[in-house]
Every structure is written in structure tokens, then in C-alpha cells.
Amino acid sequence: MVKKVQHPGVDTDVLLEWYRSMVFVRHFEEQAERSFRRGKVGGYLHLYIGQEAVAVGVLGAIRDDDIIFASYRDHAYVLLRGTDPGAVMAELYGKSTGLCKGKGGSMHLFDVQRGFYGGYGVVGGHLPLAVGAAYALRYDHGDRVCVCFLGDGAMNTGAFHEALNLAGLWGHAGLCPLVLVVENNQYGMGTSVPRSSAVPALASRFDAYDIPNEVCDGMDPQAVYDVVRRGVDEARRTGRPWAVETLTYRYAAHGAADLLQPYRAKSEVQEWRQRDPIAQTEQRLRHAGALDDAKVEAIAAEAERRVQEAVTFAEASPDPAPEELYTDVYGEARDGDR
Amino acid sequence: MVKKVQHPGVDTDVLLEWYRSMVFVRHFEEQAERSFRRGKVGGYLHLYIGQEAVAVGVLGAIRDDDIIFASYRDHAYVLLRGTDPGAVMAELYGKSTGLCKGKGGSMHLFDVQRGFYGGYGVVGGHLPLAVGAAYALRYDHGDRVCVCFLGDGAMNTGAFHEALNLAGLWGHAGLCPLVLVVENNQYGMGTSVPRSSAVPALASRFDAYDIPNEVCDGMDPQAVYDVVRRGVDEARRTGRPWAVETLTYRYAAHGAADLLQPYRAKSEVQEWRQRDPIAQTEQRLRHAGALDDAKVEAIAAEAERRVQEAVTFAEASPDPAPEELYTDVYGEARDGDR
């Protein structure tokens, strides 16, 4: 589980834990991609590589009992939430021991016990769910918040508009403790933000819903944490939504199946890689004397060991039983159901 | 047809013609309501009474070959566009001589020959159509503009968001000569603007799409004209969308079938009636010496005569032939159609 920070401000210990988390998530996803190439993982596989600082910074800023909604690019969130990596990998492998019994796959990870309410495949489609969930959290006067991750591309959907207007309205009544985290990774598939959004300054779009908003560097977990921590505290205190646009980048193709990337220059990817969240954090920790070559290697080795354990578990797990095809369609068997 | 103004600025002659137009539209709708009460007009009937200045000011500012999309509250636009009132009344009566052969009714008036591309019944659903139509107008380098009327309530629909973002984007390429006219009549059915919009300053919402916007008094045709004329000229010159929020009011119930209006005080309606567009314009014209009691009466009498002529026509017209049920489903009979 990603290290939670109790007090505002991040110290070296925390940063080291976050570094460890980011390294682990990256190793996990690199393995997932290898498994995809070997035909062990099917369907669509969307890697988060490059964006790890966002998830770490945000999840570091919330409580265990806060809840999360996300899109299909969802591996990092569950892993950082503390879900067993074996169950995540087994889900990618479509095994019975997977998080969702092999029924959801990469795009639909769920760990409701840990407050992760899913991975959704229709862009923007999860936003109304998150707004409603935030309302529910406040319905009986609780103080939990709902965090909703979304991409830059999702902001052009009608669901975004309808949901956020409702969030703004319900926020006026203190009934919508929602933290919106836009991961502006510059593209929705092959379409850049300026080609898809009439106003490329995405955070400003939240003004249309009276939702306070900020922008931050999404390549630095500490920067993300600092901003989001304030937002989370605000949302929790006031019951009003709050939004942040994190400026980040995905290194890999949109999905693992995409081979060509005619929409961007290799040099652009290289430039962003200069600001890699893991490398940057590593530098900072080395500077602070908290990391050296040996420790870096040990952390990587430990990450790889845990990932391979997950793979072994997934490989060894059985396929779902054929009867599983028919379960989970309805909650309770009802008299007369067809 | 509503008097078109060639040069910016409105003189007394023009205002007198507009007065005549507004009086006619109001008489027409008052009759439509009587016919509804007598069971001659069915379905939903949405009256425009109170908002006449908007249609007159806007239609006075555009060219004959410009086009228009609107919602179900659409009587005024066709009448002001010069459509035969008999055909409009016959449509409300569901007669074969109606504008749409009796198939559309009050909510779906069309007069494509005069550039009126319809009344639509799903709130917000016509907005994307108008954006696409504007694109089409520019596709072969024409200089026509598309005017789209919408209610305050329509601004909360996903269709609004998706369409206007596209309009903004296409406008950057000079391919979207669209004039958006929000008729903020303070309510969508029984829900006031502050209860339905997180940001009640509606015009400002267009900022999210990089669409220039203004606000104007919607109870004064001249005020509407002055602002909209600039916007129309801009849109025509640049191929970019432009928006105005007109502040106006509907006096009648949302639809003629609604009996109670628990959502607003009678005194509020009375206050707005003080600023009635017809009465205000009448005062101004009397002041300028262009109207006196006799002329006011004559104009009313002439309006009523034309309305009664329309009723007579509608009453005398035959019902649609039974075969008409099956026509206009598809454009050409196709081989093998079921």
C-alpha cells in the first residue's frame, strides 16, 4: 500500500516509500506488457507508465476509508491501494483467482473492500458514478471523500458536463465531497489536447461548475501530494468538489496493442522521459542521502521478486469454472428469473 | 415576415414593424391556447408569450438565407420568418395542410424553404445539429450563418457540452458560423436557473469553449438586435461561433397542459409583465409619435383578423389521408423495404 501521510508535508522517509511504490508499479506493468506480448494477457491493456507520480501523490493524501473511481488505465490505483498483486495479475490473466474472478480484465479492476470502485471502459462514463458516490458518502453525514481520476479526453464528454454541474450544485449544499484528478497526459489516444479541447487550459473548465481548481506538475509525487492534500482536506471539510489538473505523460502507446504512434514525435517522448517521476525522485533521495546504488538495486530486485510472485500465482491459478459464466449477472437468484 | 434591418441601428419605422410582428405572434399564440382548451390542438403546446422581443430582435438581424434551429417552443420563429400562419395553425390542428402535414405538431415545426430547420422536443438535442449545420454552411465557402435558439435548461445537457466544444474547435478553423441565442426565461419547466445550474451566470459558461459571449435584455427587441447584429456579423466574417444570453421570461405555464405553477410566485410574473416587450415598445413608439390609440387598435385588429383567417383555414382543412401514416419514413422507396 502506498505510504499515507498523516500531516501535511512530505519527509524523506515518505518519499522513499513512494519511490519504492512507483518502482513496484512500473515493474508490474512492464511485466504485464511482456505477458501481453506472450499472449497470456488479452484484450486491451493500458499502461500507466510515466504517470506514476499522480497516483502515488493522490493516494498518499487520502484515508484508507476514502473511495476511488477511475478509468480503464487502472493498475496503479489498486496496487497502491494495497491489493494483492497476485490477484491483480491473475485478473489480467483471466483467472478464477483474479480480483474480479477473471470477468473484468485490465479495464475493470475492482477492490471494493479497499474502496476501489472500479475501472471503467467508456471514456467519461464513470464520472456521474463518482458524483453519486460522493453524495452517498455524505448522505449519512460521513466525512469520507470520493476521488475520481479522469483523462484529458474524458473532459469532452457529455457525461463530464452533466456530472460536474450536478457536483457543483450538490456541493453548494455540502453534499458532494469529490476530488477530481485530471491526468492530463497530453493525449486521448492519438488526439492531443489542443486538437480536442477548444480551451486547452483544462483546469479552467471547472470554473463553469463553480468547482475550485488547480494545476500541478504531475511528474513529481510531492508536488501532486502538496496540492491534492489541500484539496482533499477542503472537500472533506466542506462537502464541496475540488479539482486538479496534473500535467503528466504516458510513455507507452495508448494501449499495448497499438504499434504505431504517428501522432507524436519520438523526441517528445524523450523530453518527458527526462522528467521521469521515478528517476527524479531517485535523484532527490540520493541527494538527501537516502538512496545509493545498492539500495536502488535492492528496491528494484524486491519489486521484481514481488511481480514474479504475482506472475507465478496467476500462471498457476485455474481458469474460471464454466458455471461462472452465469453468476454475477444478478445479485440474488429471483423467483422466475430466466 | 419580421422586418430585416440592413444597417446596424434601428429606426422608428423598423420598430413599428417589429411591434406589429410581436402583436401578431402574441395573438396567434393566444388563439393557439384557446384552440388547445377547446380540444382542437393536442399534445404539448409551449407558448412563447413574454419572450417575443428575442425572436424579433434576432430574426431582424439575420439574412433571408441564414438558417435556424430551435426547441419545441417554436411558433414565433416560423411566423416571423414569413411562413403562412394558416399552415402553422393547421399543423397545430394536425391537418394535412399543416407545415409538416400534421405529422410534427407544435413541437416540430419546420419550414426548410425559409431556412427553419425545426423545432425539436428533446432538450438540448438540437444543439449538435446546429453545430453540424453551421459547418456545412461553411463547407463550400458560403457566408451564411446558423442561428440556434436554446433555453437556459438546455445548457445542462451533455449535448450542449459536446456540441459547443466542437463548435469552439471548428471555429478556430473558421468553419463554424454559429450564433447561439440562449433564452434565459429563468426556468426549465419548474426548475429555476440557480437550482439547476452550478453557475447561474449562464453566458460565462461559453468561456469553457472559447466562444465569445454577451448578455442582453431580452424584453427589448432593440437591445436584442443591437447585440445580436454584432454577433451575427462577427460569425459571418470569421466563421466562429458567438453566443448571447437574453434575459427574458415566459408568462404562461411551461406547457399549456400545466395547470399549477407552484415553483414561482404570481408577483414574480407580474413584475416581469411590467417589462412586457410589446407594451414597452408601444410606449416607445407612442413617445416617438408613431403610434396612437387608433393605430394600436388597428394593428391588434389586423393581427386578430390574420389569426382568425389561419384558424378558418386550419378548421376547414382535411385530416391527413390514412396513407400518410406510411410516407416520409424513408426518402426513396427502396427495393425490398419492409
Added chain:
Amino acid sequence: MPDLTYRDALKSTLVEEMDRDPRVLLMGEDIGVYGGTFLVTEGLLARYGPKRVIDTPISEAGFIGCGIGMAMLGLRPVIEVMTWNFSLIAADQIIQNAAKIRYFSGGQAGVPMVIRGPNGAGVQLSAQHSQALEALYGYFPGLYVAAPATPADARGLLRTAIRASDPVIFLENASLYGLRGEVPDGDYVVPFGRAAVARHGRDVTLVTHGRTLHMTLAAAAHLAADGVECDVIDLRTLRPLDMATVVESVRRTHRAVVIEDQGGLYGVAGEVMAGIYERAFDDLDAPVVRVSGEDVPMPYARTLELLAQPNEAKIVEAVRRTVA
């Protein structure tokens, strides 16, 4: 057993369920201050306050999607759509999220939500306000689809819907709200997937649901005068679809007519016919006949609108053909 209108049967059931379970809340356009387009929720804002009776903006995808999120967190939203026509704006939310979340989450989350409102045509509302959508939603596993035709079923099915653990498409009809009938008191519940036999007869089975039940019963009464005795089956829910009751009847009558309000191609009647033949092919003495609305968008003019819809005479004529 009080005599209630369909509207009051719905409203009183909402009240009973809201009193019983604080997690039940209402949401929709103009259901609070305005009282609901068809007044089903009138007075409930005053009774339960704005946190439980939520007036929404015109944002069907938004508030239905919010209902899904609320339901996932344990609330039980009952959402009104002004007409089912507008639900098409939320089709993605209903079909892609509400119906499927339980499945793709491997059973971790469920969506106990009801969406209710008038389905099908009113009087002269024309094409965009008149569509009947039972087959459209009936296609999707994960949804329930209920269509009460009487005040008693309005109560019994709505109660089942609110207590169900999965999303329910609850189809009312404008012409039914004023209908009066006896409505059982107390914790009256009608389970999903149980068709009702609305009239007993030995000569031919008439299968229908929703508002066309009443013209079907009228047709059956008319035919009885001529000595043709109809078994009239009201499906009550379209998903699950109770073919067992239909087939049991057809095995006795050897003849069937299936009536639906609209449709034709890919409607409910075709499915019911297919189901009858799959299970009772050898029992049939004549082809099953269907009576559907005409395959056109709904016209405005009253004369055309009536032609587009089924009616008692068309049903009588179809039955005559079947028993000829």
C-alpha cells in the same frame, strides 16, 4: 383492499418504502417543487426534504449515472424519467454501467436502482415523446424490466423493484395513471418473472403487457359474447420473461395472439412468438398471430396516431383469424 388510482398506488408504495428504509431516495426532473410531471411524487419533497427528494437539472445521463454511484454505495435511488424517451440520453449509463457492473466487478458491486416513468405514447405527443422501449432494454442481461398494467401490479412490482438488488427498468404509461383498481394493502409484493392470468378461457391465448392489456381484455369480453373464450396473459415483466405461464396456457388453447403497443420488427411480440414455438410447437393448431403498432415513427395528428396503434378491433380481428 382500497380502490386506488395507478398513480396513488405508485405514490403510496414510494411512501411506504421510504418510511421503511432510509436508504431509499428519489431523484429526477421536477419531482420535488413541481410535484412530478404526472404528479406521482407530489408532496414528497415536503415530507422527506431535499436530501431524499432531489430535483435535478436536465441531465439524464448525469443523474442516472449518479444514481448508479449512489446505489453502488448502498443507497436505493428511485429515479423518475419524465418519459422513457429521454432515457436514451442515459442509454450508455443504463446499459454499460448499471446492467454490467455486477458482472465485470466479479460480483463486488451491485446497482440496486429503479428508473421509472411513462413509456410509450401519450396523446398526440408525436415522434420524440412516444416511443415504447421495452424490447430495447429487455435485450440486456443485468437489467430487470417491469411493466405494470394495473394499480395492484403498480404497487406489487414497484415494491419488488425497490427491494431488488439490481437495476430495474420500470415502465409506466401515461394513460394508466388515472386508472382505478383494487390494491392490496400491507406488504404486497409481486415477484418478477411471474405473468398474470388476467382472464381465463379455453379457446385462444392472448399475451400482452402494459396498457394494451386493457384493450385486450375488452376484446376478450367482446369475443366472449360471440362464444370465443380467451385466456388473457399479462406478462408483467419482460425480463425475466415468464414463458412458462404462456406455454402452459397455449398447451390448453392451442392458439395464440400476441399483442404489443408498438414495435413490429424486433419488438416483444416476436420474441414471445419464438418462445411459444420453441416450447409448444406441437401443441399449436394455427399460426400465432401478432398485433403490433405500425412500423412508423409516431405521428402527431390524432387520426394518424390512432391508425398507428393497436386497438380492440384489431385484436378481435386477429383472434377471429386464429380461431377460424
Added chain:
Amino acid sequence: MPDLTYRDALKSTLVEEMDRDPRVLLMGEDIGVYGGTFLVTEGLLARYGPKRVIDTPISEAGFIGCGIGMAMLGLRPVIEVMTWNFSLIAADQIIQNAAKIRYFSGGQAGVPMVIRGPNGAGVQLSAQHSQALEALYGYFPGLYVAAPATPADARGLLRTAIRASDPVIFLENASLYGLRGEVPDGDYVVPFGRAAVARHGRDVTLVTHGRTLHMTLAAAAHLAADGVECDVIDLRTLRPLDMATVVESVRRTHRAVVIEDQGGLYGVAGEVMAGIYERAFDDLDAPVVRVSGEDVPMPYARTLELLAQPNEAKIVEAVRRTVA
């Protein structure tokens, strides 16, 4: 007659129609710079420029609605949906506007627009990316629904679609894009409402459409080895639905199996079965059998996904039951 993939048959037809008619334009997500998710439009941005090959934001209701407006003004937009699943976001635009505008305008306006893209499941795309929607759209008068199963039909039906005066739901399938086949040159057109007889046989009629045609043909070949000769009918369009061709075949074979990729309840097969019985009740020697996908959301795991779908073995088994 060149040998082309289904993909290239689509692309070359787009090119021919765009060259022929400057009013034809393309619109969709990532169809330009990116070249299209399934590469159907690759290279077309360079050829026709951004005014005719429009990359859109993720706004299905927006750009499909825009296409309707363009079409009303005389353009002929051909819109790609990344998958038909996402069209549900635009269901209101398609059903309430595109299908009905001609009718409620009394014939004053029309919507000559094509929406095309993959329908049904790919491989392990799970529940939100796998739904087949032909019955859903087939329900609505005012729409055409086409589902080419071969490269030749991809060309012939797409050409008809682009030249049609009304909106066309054009259903492709991910598994078909790479399929090769002979494709007639020149102005090859396949009219709507004409089913194809894909194989001739006298013993039983197999009716299907789309990707399941190929497993049906495989099953027919298999059965032929056992001496059972199947007439295989590819419906090609679901609206209009060519029941005449189906019935003509059933009158000869006296037996039928209807195969569809998904569905079950309220799918295509039920309608086809009902249509067969309505017109050929007395010609049937055995009940019509249907083979549908399972009535569940599409699971991710490959093993379950395969169980959820029809296949050659299931078809063979169904035919054996029919002719037994």
C-alpha cells in the same frame, strides 16, 4: 475481380465515393492523424485534408449529432464509431433525431448519413466493449441497418449506404477486417433488403448475418460431409429484413435454424423465427431452432468468452436436432 480484405474493400469504397461526390466527408475519433483504430481510414487525411476527414474529441453524441445537421444541409457524412458500444452515448441523437426527422418534418428534411464501425465482441474486450446492437437499432423505423459479412458485401452495402437518403447503421466486426475475398470492381452495389444465399442445400435452412456467417458455413460444410445439405442465408441487412428470401428457402427445406452472435431475449433470431412462422407455418416439419450467444454480459476470460458465444459445434448440434 481483385482479392481484397474486408478492410480494404471498405477503404477503397470510401475513396471511390469521396472522389465521386465532394459532399461525402468522414468524421470520428482518431480517424485522421491516427489512421483509425482498425486502420479503415488510414491515409485518407493526407488524401482529402482536414475539412473532409475530421478528427473529433471523445464526444459521440456531439459529433454524431453534428453529422445529422450536416446531412440535413446536404452533406453526406460517414461517421466512424470506434465500436458500436460507444454509440449508446449517441442513442438519443440516432433514434430521436436521425431516424425521425424526415417523418416529423413531414418530409422536408432528411438525414443521409452513415455510421460505421465494429459491432459485437472482439477478443477479450469484456462487457463494455463487446455488445452486439443490431436488434436495438433494428427496432426503429427511419433507420437502415446493414451488416456485411464478406469483403464484397462490405463494398456493395457501404456504397448503397453512402448513397442512401436516410441514416444507415453500418455494422462491421473486428474479426472480419482481415478477411480476404473477391470484390467486384466498378460501381458494385448491393441493395438493402436483399438477403444472400451463401450456400445452397435442400435439407435445412440456416439463417444468419455478420461474423457468424462464417462459422455457419463451416458448420454447413461439416454437415455436408454427413449428407445434410444446408441452405445458408446471410440476411445482410436487418432493416429492411428480407423475410421473402428466408421463407422461400424454408418452403423448400421445411426446416430452419437461426443463428445470431449474441442476444437470446429480444434479439434478431426471435424476430426471424416469428417471421418464418407467420409466413411458412404449414411448411415446417420441425420447430425452428435458434442458436444465440448466452444471455450474460461478455466476460473477459477467454475460456468464458468462448462459452458465451455461438460456434460451429453448437450450430452443427442444432441442425442435427432439427433434422433428427
